[in-house]
Amino acid sequence: MKKHFYSSIITTDSLHIALESLEVSQEEKEHLEMLVDSSLYHTILNAILSELSESDKRLFLEQLLSENDDEILSFLSKKIDHIEDKIKTAADSLIEELHKDIEETKKK
Numbered sequence: 001m002k003k004h005f006y007s008s009i010i011t012t013d014s015l016h017i018a019l020e021s022l023e024v025s026q027e028e029k030e031h032l033e034m035l036v037d038s039s040l041y042h043t044i045l046n047a048i049l050s051e052l053s054e055s056d057k058r059l060f061l062e063q064l065l066s067e068n069d070d071e072i073l074s075f076l077s078k079k080i081d082h083i084e085d086k087i088k089t090a091a092d093s094l095i096e097e098l099h100k101d102i103e104e105t106k107k108k
Helices: 013-020 026-049 054-066 069-079 083-107
Strands: none
Touching (some): 069 083
């Protein structure tokens, strides 16, 4: 999975292990990992954007384009109280949901 500004805050190892246990081709596993990465990215962006003012949203998106992870987290820390906890909570919720989906798939 691609490294993002929040990669030091969350861990997706359990999802990788769960995906590896699926009886699908390697190509399908890689596609599923891309979908997981995209879902996490959008879930976390949504959680962040919902906390920012309109002007701060623009500044955040500019920071995001710079791809400087330290600057992005520094900016967010100044604008949103407990941002790391909020990122972790959003990610953990999605990861839990994805684990349930994987388990349901295994049962079929």
